[in-house]
Amino acid sequence: GENVEQHPSTLSVQEGDSAVIKCTYSDSASNYFPWYKQELGKGPQLIIDIRSNVGEKKDQRIAVTLNKTAKHFSLHITETQPEDSAVYFCAGPRESSASKIIFGSGTRLSIRP
Amino acid sequence: DVKVTQSSRYLVKRTGEKVFLECVQDMDHENMFWYRQDPGLGLRLIYFSYDVKMKEKGDIPEGYSVSREKKERFSLILESASTNQTSMYLCASSAPDRSTEAFFGQGTRLTVV
Numbered sequence: 520g521e522n523v524e525q526h527p528s529t530l531s532v533q534e535g536d537s538a539v540i541k542c543t544y545s546d547s548a549s550n551y552f553p554w555y556k557q558e559l560g561k562g563p564q565l566i567i568d569i570r571s572n573v574g575e576k577k578d579q580r581i582a583v584t585l586n587k588t589a590k591h592f593s594l595h596i597t598e599t600q601p602e603d604s605a606v607y608f609c610a611g612p613r614e615s616s617a618s619k620i621i622f623g624s625g626t627r628l629s630i631r632p
Numbered sequence: 633d634v635k636v637t638q639s640s641r642y643l644v645k646r647t648g649e650k651v652f653l654e655c656v657q658d659m660d661h662e663n664m665f666w667y668r669q670d671p672g673l674g675l676r677l678i679y680f681s682y683d684v685k686m687k688e689k690g691d692i693p694e695g696y697s698v699s700r701e702k703k704e705r706f707s708l709i710l711e712s713a714s715t716n717q718t719s720m721y722l723c724a725s726s727a728p729d730r731s732t733e734a735f736f737g738q739g740t741r742l743t744v745v
Contacts, residue, residue, distance in 0.1 A: 622675040624672070
């Protein structure tokens with residue numbers, strides 16, 4: 520079964536508000552937690568990642584937080600803008616294979632003007 | 633600029649045809665992946681290759697096969713296309729370290745009629 524669960528599946532926020540997307544994982548050996556953004560008509564692209572030796576990482580308006588005890592990591596987007604509208608995926612390695620990458624089910628984020 | 637290139641953006645094939653989806657990467661990556669993307673189901677792993685001529689089944693390999701004769705090229709083969717294989721297909725590559733970014737192609741939208 521899936522080792523990465525993502526919520527919510529859809530999210531609509533007012534422009535300027537914040538958005539939070541959460542993923543939980545089961546592989547306690549995981550040490551790398553990336554987030555991908557997929558714009559319409561394109562493949563997913565890495566926007567931010569975090570390694571298990573830190574609890575938070577920021578890059579301008581986006582941040583990722585990691586709670587290793589609870590086995591979840593979250594994407595935070597502040598001051599949302601129309602160009603943030605996209606599908607977002609978290610990812611993690613599969614328990615049974617060191618190199619397979621599996622993705623969460625995705626969150627469709629819509630920014631209301 | 634790193635690149636993963638999929639040979640077609642759009643394909644229309646008839647039921648029963650043998651279909652080849654081609655993917656080429658220029659980053660000398662060992663790992664290559666084929667995913668299928670359907671609404672509400674996220675990115676599902678079809679097949680994975682960690683070296684030339686080496687492959688592993690993903691979550692949904694039925695009806696598909698793959699070929700990796702050269703490091704830079706990973707082909708997905710639909711032996712006998714069916715309408716339930718109508719989908720968006722995404723190729724990706726990554727370095728062998730499990731804690732690493734995956735790079736995606738732009739996707740091939742396949743319609744089987």
